[in-house]
Amino acid sequence: MLEHIELFFRSIFIDNMVFAVFLGMCSYLAVSKKVATAVGLGAAVIFVLAVTVPLNWLLDRYLLQEGALSWLGPEYADYNLSFLSFILFIATIATMVQLVEIVVEKFSPSLYNSLGIFLPLIAVNCAILGGSLFMQSRQIETFGLAFNYGLSSGIGWFLAILSIAAIREKIRYSNVPAPLRGLGITFIITGLMGIGFQSFGGMLTGGDDAAEEAQETVIIETPVEENNDASKKEITENNSEIDEKEISYNNIKK
């Protein structure tokens, strides 16, 4: 239960899709002019993430990972199909989006109208594919956690687009320097909000000792240690998980 709560808050605030890893920026910038449309898109993203991440978790666990095919029989245990994950994940997402669109149109025309054109657009929203890829690279353990991760990442994205839309509605009445109007000021505000969201980083680390210890391991693991957000995530992960990654690193090297 505790890990569910931790993952939930981590995905919303610390690893926020927009402010920490910049996913779904295209639609974030394009559709955030009005709060009402932002809410529609945000709701659609929550919904699709919560459906596709657990689905892709199943695919990853029972089809793609090394040894995932062992349920077919012992002779399949050596297969590692993880290089196919991009194409399978995106196919799942595109199909699910299409299916969801059909189902929603049939059973709830009012919801369908409010989501409007956003649903088909979502298939190419990086936040959706990013959710599945992060789910894979962070080695999320159970189906429940995968669902939790999809849902909470979606909520984080929803919060981000809602707040920027609210700010943009207000900023229309401000005297922004002409060259910065529109896109430029939105970028800078998002940057400032991102800095604000960095302050959530200390929320769940549980003491500095553990963090420092983990950081040393991280530096060994990624020599090019500039990738701030990645190392920040890994600081809080426990060491055993990092060890596992090193093992897989060695495997791939072979």
Place this chain on the structure above:
Amino acid sequence: MALLSKKDANLIKDPLADNNPITIQVLGICSALAITAELKASVVMAIAVMFVLGVGNVVISAMRNIIPSKIRIIVQLIVVATLVIVVDQVLKAFAYPLSKTLSVFVGLIITNCIIMGRFEAFALGNGLWRSFLDGIGNSLGYGIILVIVGFFRELLGSGTLFGYPVFGDPIEKTGLYAFGYENNGFMIIPPAALIVVGIIIWVQRTRNPALVEEN
């Protein structure tokens, strides 16, 4: 340019400045920001996108008359995904540490809006050669912004370029550091990328007032 007619040359030139995919068309920002803390990663990302967009545009353009329009999005996604798998496997084989740094962002080239945007807007309606030029032009425009952002972030944030120290050694206090210069750690954190891009937009629109938007 004997090789390219004027119209074709514009396909390459326009995206570099006045029709830049990142600062004007607002496409492909997701991956542009997350990996630019370091110049090397930016350059590799730009090359990867150039490969995917150049080849992808040609493939889509070649198939444009046989793709049923109802399922074209899925066909496009499959083409991009295949090309990205190639890039990913090449990176894993020849530059493993770098592919670790880029992590999921190689995979996210699939949903890079520039690629789908160019397929939809250009490759579906134009011939092979022009689509190829369009792909190269747009990925150059994308790459230029990546390299500029990566250059400033690495130079000001870590005092290095491609990993080589430019200002001297910050620990032993040589070079500029002897005079009290400090690296700006702010440039390393992700939100700084947004602010650098914001400043690029500012500079670009000051130079060319025709691009200024309504508030």
